[in-house]
Amino acid sequence: MLVLSPALEAAVRAHAARAYPEECCGLLAGPLPDSFGTPEAAVVPVEAAALDNAWGEGPRGNRYAFDPRALLAAERDLDRRGLAVLGVYHSHPDAPAWPSPFDLERAWPSYAYLIVSVRGRAPGEARVWTLSPDRRSFLEGDLRVAQTVIGETP
Ligand SMILES: [Zn+2]
Numbered sequence: 653m654l655v656l657s658p659a660l661e662a663a664v665r666a667h668a669a670r671a672y673p674e675e676c677c678g679l680l681a682g683p684l685p686d687s688f689g690t691p692e693a694a695v696v697p698v699e700a701a702a703l704d705n706a707w708g709e710g711p712r713g714n715r716y717a718f719d720p721r722a723l724l725a726a727e728r729d730l731d732r733r734g735l736a737v738l739g740v741y742h743s744h745p746d747a748p749a750w751p752s753p754f755d756l757e758r759a760w761p762s763y764a765y766l767i768v769s770v771r772g773r774a775p776g777e778a779r780v781w782t783l784s785p786d787r788r789s790f791l792e793g794d795l796r797v798a799q800t801v802i803g804e805t806p
Contacts, residue, residue, distance in 0.1 A: 653794040654680075654739065654764045654780040655696045661797050663700045665775035668743035668768045671705065674712040678702040679723075680739040680766060681730045688738070689762035691782075691791075695738045696800050701726050715754060716742045739764030739780075746771050749779040751790045759783050764793065 656664070660680075667676040680697035687693040703726060705712045706719035727737060740763055744750075749767040751759075759765060761783050769776040781790040 653694050653796060654766060655694060655796045655798055655800055656766075657698075657799055658797055660697060660700055661778070663702075664741050664766065664768060664778075665770075667700070667702050667741075668770040668775045669773045671743060671745075672770050672773045673745045675705055675707075675714065675716040675743050675745060676702070677705050677716040677718065677740065677742040679726055679730070679737050680741055680764065681735045682738050683734070684736040684738070691793075695764045697738050698735065700741065701730070713745050714747065714752065737763070739766060741766040741768065743768045743770045743775075749777050751781050755781075756783075756788075756790060759787075759790070761787065765790070766795070 667678060679701040681699050681701055682697040685693050685695060703718055703722050705716045707715040707717040744767055749769040751767060765781040766778060768778045778795060780793040780795045782793055784791050
């Protein structure tokens with residue numbers, strides 16, 4: 653389960669709208685839950701770190717990539733503040749919030765993959781996905797938007 657505060661959800665949606673018609677991408681960060689990587693884990697990010705879409709091999713309307721140096725810098729910054737990367741978000745311009753084969757190819761285990769559909773700059777449905785244990789598919793998780801207190805599971 654991925655729990656987003658209304659402010660965090662709004663930040664991700666705003667980034668998706670801003671980046672349209674390109675995909676936006678960023679990290680979801682927060683304290684690492686004990687059960688991280690298990691289906692029972694409640695993943696509660698406290699911040700969304702927007703990164704540039706550094707995909708350089710053609711149009712960025714259906715691809716995204718992190719610049720490795722920008723990713724490392726963001727991870728170091730989070731680490732300094734006691735936060736961990738819990739997931740990755742990106743947008744699907746004019747496409748549903750279902751992961752693409754490209755997304756599957758590049759996904760890492762345990763991370764929550766939040767996808768926001770954005771049509772004509774208007775952010776639409778959002779869904780969250782994690783890799784299946786055999787890494788051959790995505791499993792859809794619960795996405796909840798709720799005000800949270802760190803350390804409490806809503
Ligand atoms: Zn995608």
